[in-house]
Amino acid sequence: MNRTILAIGTHPDDIEIGCGGTLALLFEQDYKLVFVIVTSGEEGSIDRPKAHLKNIREDESVNSGRRLGAKEIIFLREPDGLVQISKETKTRLTSIIREIKPLTVFTHARSDHFPDHRIIHDLSMAAITVAAGPWYQDAHGNPHHVANVFGYEVWNPINEARFINDISEHIETKIEALKLHTSQTNNVNYLTAVRGLAAYRGAMSMNGKFAEAFEVLILGGIV
Numbered sequence: 595m596n597r598t599i600l601a602i603g604t605h606p607d608d609i610e611i612g613c614g615g616t617l618a619l620l621f622e623q624d625y626k627l628v629f630v631i632v633t634s635g636e637e638g639s640i641d642r643p644k645a646h647l648k649n650i651r652e653d654e655s656v657n658s659g660r661r662l663g664a665k666e667i668i669f670l671r672e673p674d675g676l677v678q679i680s681k682e683t684k685t686r687l688t689s690i691i692r693e694i695k696p697l698t699v700f701t702h703a704r705s706d707h708f709p710d711h712r713i714i715h716d717l718s719m720a721a722i723t724v725a726a727g728p729w730y731q732d733a734h735g736n737p738h739h740v741a742n743v744f745g746y747e748v749w750n751p752i753n754e755a756r757f758i759n760d761i762s763e764h765i766e767t768k769i770e771a772l773k774l775h776t777s778q779t780n781n782v783n784y785l786t787a788v789r790g791l792a793a794y795r796g797a798m799s800m801n802g803k804f805a806e807a808f809e810v811l812i813l814g815g816i817v
């Protein structure tokens with residue numbers, strides 16, 4: 595059985611915020627986790643030089659990804675704040691999907707209106723679509739169908755939460771992973787927000803003390 599999970603994030607901490615608890619659970623269940631981080635978040639500070647911050651944030655991602663059980667972390671190093679759906683970005687992501695052949699993909703929710711997140715949602719769906727067919731020669735590898743795609747929430751709660759996953763057993767792992775993004779948590783105490791959102795999702799769904807909410811973008815697609 596295919597047990598590869600691909601998580602795609604625009605910035606180095608998006609995956610942890612959106613689906614870190616669920617990924618920690620899947621890792622425990624012996625799934626192989628691969629992360630794609632599209633930008634290295636070099637714009638995430640008003641006073642640190644971009645080249646310096648980029649290195650810091652990639653190091654933080656590696657440490658945090660390891661805490662969640664990521665087997666591989668791929669940095670696309672697209673420019674933070676300026677990423678676009680271009681021939682190059684679409685080809686790169688399509689090639690990665692064909693190469694690692696994930697069963698399931700986690701990406702930004704369709705309803706996330708933060709511009710960069712929305713672009714990466716669209717880029718993910720475009721790459722998943724073209725990866726499946728016997729076309730698009732610019733991307734290498736053989737066609738691969740992704741069976742399931744879930745859209746996660748970062749700072750804009752999704753309004754159509756179709757799948758709520760109980761992460762009560764993994765909330766502390768999620769928070770520990772997030773704490774490793776010290777360049778960000780030192781500026782803003784977003785750990786409180788992350789824990790609060792998980793508590794809200796758990797309470798409102800009556801599905802555990804803490805939960806993560808997802809849009810169901812593709813479920814049980816042809817593989």
Ligand SMILES: [Zn+2]
Nearest residue numbers: 604605608748
């Ligand atoms: Zn982000």
